[in-house]
Amino acid sequence: MTTREELQLLANQSLLAHFADVCAGVVIVDASANVVWMNDHYPRRLHIADPAAMIGQPVEKIIPNSQMRQVVECGRPIMLDVMDFEGDSFVVTRLPLRNAEGTVVGGVGFMIFDDLRHLAPVVSRYQKLRLDLAEAERKLADARRTKYTFSSFIGAGPACSSLKQAARRASRTSSSVLILGETGTGKELLAQAVHAASPRANGPFVAVNIAAVPENLLEAEFFGVAPGAFTGAERRGRDGKFKLADGGTLFLDEIGDMSLALQAKLLRALQEREFEPVGSNKLIAVDVRIIAATSRNLEEMVAAGSFRADLYYRLNVILLRTPALRDRPEDMALLAEHLIESICRLQGMAPHGISLAALSRLQQHDWPGNVRELANVLERALLMSDGDVLEAEDLDLVMPKPKAPANFAGANVIGIAEAVASAERAAILAALRNSHGNKVQAARLLGISRAALYEKIAILGVDAHAA
CATH class of the missing domain: 1.10.10 (Arc Repressor Mutant, subunit A)
Known part of the structure; x- marks a missing residue:
């Protein structure tokens, strides 16, 4: 029965003999890069009249552009290369030869193709893969770019103008930003606008809605998972939001819903600018700007012990407050027109307008859901309307009745x-x-x-x- 060593020797000999037959040329050099042997094809292809005279000569004397000396000196192969010789180009492979102790004792070079056109299918497929990869990276980058700028935050009244001025100042720095405001007031839109106007605008904008992620998964969502960290984990591991936001901005929505345990880990990541993925002991350094937002009163939560004071002060470097819709009635007309235009475009509807009576009807509501509620009301009214202009009657079908004035005869009746x-x-x-x-x-x-x-x-x- 043939032993493993004999099979290995037979394979090596067969491989060399096979390549010597099918390749356009084969050359073997010793540890000093002197030619030891060439197959019959090589001398003819290199226009060498007397092959025997080449034995013992430095390889560069015969093949000026040869890299065989580099292979025997460093012991590393050159798997695929293009070698020029007297106006011709050849595709070559160069391998070191080692003895039983692993010492490099020489090298072998194969001229695989003597015509570069043989590589056309390989090069074509490589180029296609490169183009596919570039397209995938472009789409991923586009998905992580912001959709909104300061012009997207509709409003020209004092409250809105003051907010946008403060936000523009914030965009010039890399300090943490805390955005407070009721639900539906445009906190994420403002966060995207700050990022888009900042020096990090070309970096990713990664958003995490803390209230929407189960608490037991938040740590993995933030810091990622090491390969095979636990049963069911991906074999290649998974990057967390901190890693994905490296060089850009990480937006933490509903930060007030984060547990105290995770608050401590987040604080450390913010202070040290590094973190450990779940199941890993390796620290990963990141450069991330944090913008956090919440509709809750963090000061009260700090006083109650449900939010860490040190994390609050780390986040609250620049404070922005988005005003409620009821506090900026002067912006109602601008907002309504902008939202109607957007809804009509998305729904494929003909452009619609809005009457003064309808705007007055909108002013009679308190809008606890703010701009998000306004968009919902306008979309429902547009879908139910038959005219080209929204009227107060269209809004009455989808809105609660307005509150009665406090001084009318039935003031004891509430809506x-x-x-x-x-x-x-x-x-x-x-x-x-x-x-x-x-x-x-x-x-x-x-x-x-x-x-x-x-x-x-x-x-x-x-x-x-x-x-």
């Missing part, structure tokens, strides 16, 4: 929206009292999510401590 808000406020307070202030348990009693409870507390102005 449906106010009655619902009052009932929700009472239910939340009762749930908080029954759960002794535990918001997770209170949300369970109310049959809503924790994030929804926090949002209603902020919108309805519920004093959680009074419960």
Whole structure:
């Protein structure tokens, strides 16, 4: 039976003999890069009249552009190269030869093709792969670029103008930004605008909605997972949002919903500018700007011990507050026209206008959902309208009745929206009292999510401590 060593020797001999037959040329050199042997094809291809006279000569004397000396001196192969010789070009491969102890004792060079056109299919496929990769990278970069700028934040009133001026100042720095405001006031839009106007505009903008990610997955979402970190983990590992945002901006939406344990890890990553992926002991350095946003009162949360004071001060370097829609009624006309134009374009509808009576009708609502609620109302009204101009009657079909003036004869009657808000406020307070202030348990009693409870507390102005 043939031994493993014999098979290996036979394979080596067969391989060399096979290449010597099919290649356009084969040359072997010793450890000093002197020619030891050439096959019959090589001398003819190089126009050498007396092959025997070449034995023992330095390889460069015969083949001026040969890299065989580099191969035997460094012991590393040159797997594919193009060698020029007297106006011709050859595709060559160069390999070191080692003895049983692993010492380099020479090298062998193969002239694989003597016509570069043989490589055309390989080069064509390589070029296609490069183009496909470049296109994939371009699409990924586009997906991580911002869609909004300061011109996208519609408003010309004092509150909006003051906010945009402060945000433009913030965009000139790399300091952390904290954006506070009710839901639907455009906090992420403002964050994207700050990034787009900053020196990091060519870097990625990566957003994480903390309220939308299960708490047990947030650490992996932030810092990534090392290969095989746990059962079911991807074999190649997975980059987290910090790594994806390297060189750009990481937007942390609903930062107030983050657990205390993860707050400590986030604080360390912000302070040290490095982190460890889940299941890894290797530190990865990153350069990330943080923009955080929340509709909750972080100062109250710090006082209550549910948000770390040191993280709050780390995030609250530059503070921006997005005004509620009810606090900037002068922007209603601009916002309504802009939203109607966008909705018509997205829905493939003919352009629509809005009447003065309809604008007046919009002014009679408090807009607890702010611009997001306004967009919803306008879209529903447009889809139900038969005219080219939105009228107050179109809005009445999709909006609650306006609140009655405080001085009219039936002032003791309240509107449906106010009655619902009052009932929700009472239910939340009762749930908080029954759960002794535990918001997770209170949300369970109310049959809503924790994030929804926090949002209603902020919108309805519920004093959680009074419960």
